[in-house]
Amino acid sequence: MHMSDALTMADRSLRLSRRNTDALITALVLPVMLLLIFVYFFGGAIDTGTRYVTYVVPGVLILCAGFGSSNTATAVTEDLKGGIIDRFRSMDIGGAPILAGHVLASTARNLIATTLVLGVAFAIGFRPAATLPGWLAALAVLLAFILALSWLSATVGLLANSPEAAGGFTFFVSFLPYPSSSFVPTDTMPTWLRAFADHQPITPVIESLRGLLLGQPVGNTPWLALTWCAAILTLSATLSGALFARRTSR
Amino acid sequence: MPSPPAIQATALYKSYGSLPVLRGIDLHVPPGTVFALLGPNGAGKTTAVRILATLTAPDAGTALIAGHDIRTHRREARRCLSLTGQYAAVDEKQTGAENLRMMGRLAGLSRREARARAAALLARFDLTDAADRQVGTYSGGMRRRVDLAAGLVRDPEVIFLDEPTTGLDPRSRKEMWDVVRELTARGTTVFLTTQYLEEADRLADRIAVLHEGRVVAEGTAAMLKSRVAGHRLDLTVTSREAYLRLTSSLPATATATATAATHRSPETLTLGIPTDGSAHHVRTLLDELDPHHTEIESFVLRGATLDDVFLTLTRPANSPQDPTHAHV
Structure with missing residues (x-):
């Protein structure tokens, strides 16, 4: 795969998302709305031992990343619906640069949304205690999460038969952070749910993000989070190669 | 090279x-x-x-x-x-x-x-x-x-x-x-x-x-x-029986040169057969299709349309009958 092809494809995806005004507004406004809803609607009733805005911001960042990344599925499905993939293939541009372009664009979109959410969070009283290495490590975990989830979404996009079906995946991924420690400590959940919440991949991601940003000890949680992300990324990249070939060679 | x-x-x-x-x-x-x-x-x-x-x-x-x-x-x-x-x-x-x-x-x-x-x-x-x-x-x-x-x-x-x-x-x-x-x-x-x-x-x-x-x-x-001849002979026959006989036996006749009707109109009892338009071919066709000179009422000679060419070449392999014919 030529890196320049992936960059050209990322440039394309970003331009397309800029022009898809509705989706763009949703992608930027929804995360901020979610933050405000959690802090002001639910925050007063939830006791986490710290100020709730400080507790919940990492969770909202993950929720937004999940929502933003999963939109990649819809973008990939839209591509498959039209004739443009055939044109790319007949120019010898394979699945890897096409999907990598979508993933890169998704990462860029998510970083913008993340910056926006962090800005608003600061404005309403989010005061993390992280040092610079803590910030960098947190950013690395978030980036890994976005990359893994974007590529997973691209894979789902190859499986879905319509953009509507791909949209279902967005919903599923948006739901995943709830049964985790994103918004409430897991020890308030019923035992069976807690077992799931403690062992699903979102939890180490959220725990390391929160620990790193708040300057708390994190142990090996960031490594666990990165391992999860690497596994999802590897699986998705492998699977998507085969799926792309199957989906497009008929 | x-x-x-x-x-x-x-x-x-x-x-x-x-x-x-x-x-x-x-x-x-x-x-x-x-x-x-x-x-x-x-x-x-x-x-x-x-x-x-x-x-x-x-x-x-x-x-x-x-x-x-x-x-x-x-x-x-x-x-x-x-x-x-x-x-x-x-x-x-x-x-x-x-x-x-x-x-x-x-x-x-x-x-x-x-x-x-x-x-x-x-x-x-x-x-x-x-x-x-x-x-x-x-x-x-x-x-x-x-x-x-x-x-x-x-x-x-x-x-x-x-x-x-x-x-x-x-x-x-x-x-x-x-x-x-x-x-x-x-x-x-x-x-x-x-x-x-x-x-x-x-x-x-x-x-x-x-x-x-x-x-x-x-x-x-x-x-x-040229493969499908340049003209079409539209025959109008006297009875439905004659129409059915002609449409079913047509491919077997010699002069109809492995062709069959490229145009059929059961309502008017008319069928069109490709021909090169020569007097000899038209005469032979009429004689072969209607040996007793009783069944064909009238005929018109038209220039073959491109559709005729296409229809002749792409007729479904095992069914010389077309949908209009099936309604008879």
């Missing part, structure tokens, strides 16, 4: 599940010519084009594009060809110029080269004024042109056009024909599929008629027309 054929296909087979789509296709297209693959919907045209353009793998058979095997030297083959399919292969939310610059970059041009190439192609396809508008706002004809332009950023030797004028209004269709002629004037080989005989007739040096996955006829437009 003589240049290899632009397209050389041998015994291409393709099935989807248990449905055979191509049942052994041989094609030979010399460089710099226009070749039309003509056939009704479902004949296998798109499948044939997709295989030749390396997008779909054949179940059996081989094809060479400008001498490069589509299976073993796919990359080299792809470098020589471009495909413009039935579905627009450009982004509606990008402008014409952005689409073409993107294709240029993907074709390995530098930013500056891609920009120059896009501008040149837009000018060539009369799209300069629309260069900075999103393709979504283009008319049908403009969309096809920008789509075609996108396939030309690499200056391919062989261009595949899958039903380039389907759904276009007559004016856009004529513009598209001019574009094809301009391409061949530059020495490019054009392989197009069409459902329209007129289009094949006007553009193509050679035509292959594809029917139920097989090439049932191949040659110049003139050769194909």
